Each structure stands twice: as C-alpha cells, then as structure tokens.
Amino acid sequence: MPAAHDLEAAHALSKTAPAQAVETYKALLAASNGKSEDGIRAKETSITRLGELYRDLKKPDELAALIRSSHSFLLTVSKAKTAKIVRTLIDLFSDIPDSLPLQVEVCKETIQWAVSEKRIFLRQSLETRLCGLYLENKLYTESLALISTLLKELKRLDDKNVLVEVQLIESRVFHALKNLAKSRASLTSARTSANSIYCPPLMQAALDMQSGILHAEEKDYKTAFSYFYEALEGFSSQEDRRAVLALKYMLLCKIMANLAEDVHTIVNGKIAQKYTGSDIDAMRAVATAHEHRSLQEFEQALAKYKDELGNDPIVRSQLAALYDTLLEQNVLRIIEPFSRVEIAHVAALVKLPTAQVEAKLSQMILDKVLSGILDQGAGCLEVFEEQSADKTYEATLETIKQVGQVVESLYEKAGQLSA
CATH class of the missing domain: 1.25.40.570 (Serine Threonine Protein Phosphatase 5, Tetratricopeptide repeat)
Structure with missing residues (x-):
C-alpha cells in the first residue's frame, strides 16, 4: 500500500511540482520491493508516468536514459507487457521537438537488446516502429529494406496483426516516393490481411x-x-x-x-x-x-x-x-475582352508579380489553354481569335473510307457472278 500511496502523491505532484514528481518516481523505481505483485505493478506504472513526465518537460535525453535503465526490470515482467511498455516509451519521443534522431538511436539499441534476450515479439514490434521512424526521417531505402525482411518473417509466422501494420507503412513509403501503383498494392494487401483478423x-x-x-x-x-x-x-x-x-x-x-x-x-x-x-x-x-x-x-x-x-x-x-x-x-x-493587353496590367488586376503572371501565360500557351503569343519586347500578350476547326480533311477521309467499302462490295459481287 505505501507504493500505491507514493504513486498517487507523485501523480498529484506532476501537475504542480514536476521536479519533485520526477524524484518521487525515481525513488519508487530504486526501491527494493522484491518480486511482489504490488511492487512490480508500482514500478510498471512509475516507468510509464515518468516517461510521460519527461515528455511533458521536453527532456528527450532523460527519457532515453529511462528506457536504457529499465532493461533489467523489464526482464521480470511478461513479454507482452514488456513490448507494450517499451513501445509506449519510444512513442513518447514523437511529442518532443527535434528528438527524431535520438528516437531512432534508442529504438535501434532496444532492438539489439531484444535480440540478445531472444524477445522476438518485442523485436518485431520495435522494427515495425523503426520502419515508421525511417519514413518520418525520409530514409525510404532503409525503411523498404527493413520492411522487406519483416514481411518475409511475418508471413512465415502468420502474424497478421503486425503484418497489417507493416504493409500499411509500406504503402505510406511508396506514396512518399510517388509510386502510387505500389502504394495501392501494399494497401490492398494490408486490407486483405485485416479482413482475416479482428482489426x-x-x-x-x-x-x-x-x-x-x-x-x-x-x-x-x-x-x-x-x-x-x-x-x-x-x-x-x-x-x-x-x-x-x-x-x-x-x-x-x-x-x-x-x-x-x-x-x-x-x-x-x-x-x-x-x-x-x-x-x-x-x-x-x-x-x-x-x-x-x-x-x-x-x-x-x-x-x-x-x-x-x-x-x-x-x-x-x-x-x-x-x-x-x-x-x-x-x-x-x-x-x-482583349486582343492585345499589357502583361503588367494583367498582373496588377490579379495582384501578383509580373514575372509570375508572365510565366503562367507562357505555360497556358504551351498547354494550348490559351491561343496567343507573348511579345516580351513590348511586354504584351497578343491573343489570337478562336478559329473554327476545318472539317474538310476529316470529311475527305470519311468519303474515301465509304468509297473503299463500295468498291470492295462491288468486287465481291463481281466475283460471285463470275463463279
């Protein structure tokens, strides 16, 4: 019960005296409560709340140190709970400005720790998060390489929950690379995987x-x-x-x-x-x-x-x-209304720089949105009158086609008569 009381006190202090709350949480983590259920639960809560406090105080280095120092304690709790705590702590970096490089570094370190401790589920969860961090850091090649390795492993293990998340990240990476066809394909795969489980x-x-x-x-x-x-x-x-x-x-x-x-x-x-x-x-x-x-x-x-x-x-x-x-x-x-107009006059009416309007007029002429020519010497635009399309050429082709069909028909009938 003392641990629960201290937790409540620390939580109350976090809103009025954050520095004191940090020390209280640290004391709870340092306390030797054995392996009692209450003691373990108090430490779990302390780690998460201390991480949130470091996030609110914008202290990424202290948050990184907390994750590194928690490894030994996390070995005493279940693998699923370890994965949840670690993932939550690493995600807290996202709310701290300019902490993305440190977040990537801590994520890599924790992956190495998970490998050494043979925590497969934790490693997969962290590698999935790392793919997302690579995407945020615009490291698309590294993200796709890690995604490719993860997808092979997850398909073999038939872990659909993590598979959906990885396929969704893959879709986002391809979208960032402007490869919409592959982005759609990855999203379709993610939806297919999601349909076979509770999403x-x-x-x-x-x-x-x-x-x-x-x-x-x-x-x-x-x-x-x-x-x-x-x-x-x-x-x-x-x-x-x-x-x-x-x-x-x-x-x-x-x-x-x-x-x-x-x-x-x-x-x-x-x-x-x-x-x-x-x-x-x-x-x-x-x-x-x-x-x-x-x-x-x-x-x-x-x-x-x-x-x-x-x-x-x-x-x-x-x-x-x-x-x-x-x-x-x-x-x-x-x-x-004009057949010839000064570019500066158009720019004044749309309230934009003359150079920008001139570039836009040039683009419109090239795209055949506008029929005209730019007289850059005089700084004017000459607009051509819309000319109706000459249908003679199309009519001639249609006539030749019809005559050809008549000749072929006559040729077939002549062949039948001679037979």
Missing part, C-alpha cells in the same frame, strides 16, 4: 486514412471524403489526435471538389465541433478564398497559416494544384 479501431481508421489519401491523389474526392469521414469517426471514438488530421483532409476534399460552401457546414457539425484550432481555421480560410475566387485571399491564407498548409505534403500538393487552377481561371477572365 483494432485505430488500425482500421489508419487504413481508411491511407485509402482516402490515395483516392485524393487520383482526384476522386468524393470517395476520398467518405474514407476520411470513416477515419475521423474511428480516431474520434478512441480520442486519437489524428482525428484532427482526418477532419482537415475531409475539408480539403470539399474544397478540391468545388464544394467550398460545405466546409462551413461540416465545421459547425456535431462531430467536428470539438476539433477546433489553427488547422481547421486554415482550411476555413482557404474555403472562403475559393468561394470568392480571390487569389489575394488565397495567398493571405497561405501566408497566415504557413505551418498548417505548408508542412503537410498532401495538403501542400493539393492546394498547389488548386492555386494553379484558380490563377488560370482569373487570368482567362481578365484577358477575355
């Missing part, structure tokens, strides 16, 4: 999220939206922080599908009301700019919410395409 809600939500991302890449925004909605419900039911990201992608799909007005309805809906913040505000600002067809508002939103819109590669690539389309529509509307 936990968080894993199912992660599968739905990846499905939505791939459909969005193919510009099938309606299907992508439905997958993101399923992911939002899954993450929300487990109070997972990825729910905000799923909601953000839902709003992105509505914007990309030219249904920006639906964004405000969704944000004010029951399931989305508890997810307020800068990410949702950013999507609302983009939706408003898109509704107004205003490039200036669009650029203001991109500048104001630089982190929210620029750091996410999926949002960034989709909004880049949207900005390009919006710019094209604005330029076409402005030059429509």
Whole structure:
C-alpha cells in the first residue's frame, strides 16, 4: 500500500511540482520491493508516468536514459507487457521537438537488446516502429529494406496483426516516393490481411486514412471524403489526435471538389465541433478564398497559416494544384475582352508579380489553354481569335473510307457472278 500511496502523491505532484514528481518516481523505481505483485505493478506504472513526465518537460535525453535503465526490470515482467511498455516509451519521443534522431538511436539499441534476450515479439514490434521512424526521417531505402525482411518473417509466422501494420507503412513509403501503383498494392494487401483478423479501431481508421489519401491523389474526392469521414469517426471514438488530421483532409476534399460552401457546414457539425484550432481555421480560410475566387485571399491564407498548409505534403500538393487552377481561371477572365493587353496590367488586376503572371501565360500557351503569343519586347500578350476547326480533311477521309467499302462490295459481287 505505501507504493500505491507514493504513486498517487507523485501523480498529484506532476501537475504542480514536476521536479519533485520526477524524484518521487525515481525513488519508487530504486526501491527494493522484491518480486511482489504490488511492487512490480508500482514500478510498471512509475516507468510509464515518468516517461510521460519527461515528455511533458521536453527532456528527450532523460527519457532515453529511462528506457536504457529499465532493461533489467523489464526482464521480470511478461513479454507482452514488456513490448507494450517499451513501445509506449519510444512513442513518447514523437511529442518532443527535434528528438527524431535520438528516437531512432534508442529504438535501434532496444532492438539489439531484444535480440540478445531472444524477445522476438518485442523485436518485431520495435522494427515495425523503426520502419515508421525511417519514413518520418525520409530514409525510404532503409525503411523498404527493413520492411522487406519483416514481411518475409511475418508471413512465415502468420502474424497478421503486425503484418497489417507493416504493409500499411509500406504503402505510406511508396506514396512518399510517388509510386502510387505500389502504394495501392501494399494497401490492398494490408486490407486483405485485416479482413482475416479482428482489426483494432485505430488500425482500421489508419487504413481508411491511407485509402482516402490515395483516392485524393487520383482526384476522386468524393470517395476520398467518405474514407476520411470513416477515419475521423474511428480516431474520434478512441480520442486519437489524428482525428484532427482526418477532419482537415475531409475539408480539403470539399474544397478540391468545388464544394467550398460545405466546409462551413461540416465545421459547425456535431462531430467536428470539438476539433477546433489553427488547422481547421486554415482550411476555413482557404474555403472562403475559393468561394470568392480571390487569389489575394488565397495567398493571405497561405501566408497566415504557413505551418498548417505548408508542412503537410498532401495538403501542400493539393492546394498547389488548386492555386494553379484558380490563377488560370482569373487570368482567362481578365484577358477575355482583349486582343492585345499589357502583361503588367494583367498582373496588377490579379495582384501578383509580373514575372509570375508572365510565366503562367507562357505555360497556358504551351498547354494550348490559351491561343496567343507573348511579345516580351513590348511586354504584351497578343491573343489570337478562336478559329473554327476545318472539317474538310476529316470529311475527305470519311468519303474515301465509304468509297473503299463500295468498291470492295462491288468486287465481291463481281466475283460471285463470275463463279
């Protein structure tokens, strides 16, 4: 009971006096409680809570030291519980800024310890996490190499739970490499494996999220939206922080599908009301700019919410395409009444630098969106009149084809008469 009392005291101190709470947890870990069930349980709780405290205090080195010093104690608990504790502690690094290299280092060290202690399940779990860390670190070659080894082993052992997670990471790696065909294939394999077991809600939500991302890449925004909605419900039911990201992608799909007005309805809906913040505000600002067809508002939103819109590669690539389309529509509307117009005048109306507008006009001419020529000496755009297509060539080919068929028919009939 004293250990339980000390745990409660340390937990209370963690909110008011974190430094004292750290010392209390350390004392509990250093205490010699033998191998009693209560003593072991108290140490398990102390390790996890101390790790969370180091996370809140942004102390990655102390968290790494805690994991390394816990190896001897973890040998006294069950293998499944060891795997859960270690994985939880390593995942805590994710909330500490600039700690990714140290997280990779600690993960590798713990894998070596698991190998030496013949903890196969722990090793597989940590190697799966390491694949994800390689992906976050953009070490795609290392991630794919480790995934390939893991997949062979997991298929042989028929461990479907870990297999689903590894196949999902493989899909995400191929997506990061822009290999959508292989990304879809890996996701299909993950869904097939998931169908044969009980798939936990968080894993199912992660599968739905990846499905939505791939459909969005193919510009099938309606299907992508439905997958993101399923992911939002899954993450929300487990109070997972990825729910905000799923909601953000839902709003992105509505914007990309030219249904920006639906964004405000969704944000004010029951399931989305508890997810307020800068990410949702950013999507609302983009939706408003898109509704107004205003490039200036669009650029203001991109500048104001630089982190929210620029750091996410999926949002960034989709909004880049949207900005390009919006710019094209604005330029076409402005030059429509002219046969010759100054590029500087067009730039002033769209409120963008002249060089950027000139580059866009050049691209539109090459893509045959616009019929015209740039007179760079005079700084003008000459717009050609739309000429109706000459149908003579097509009509001539059709006539020749019909005459050929008539001649062949006559030739066959002549052959029948001569016979």
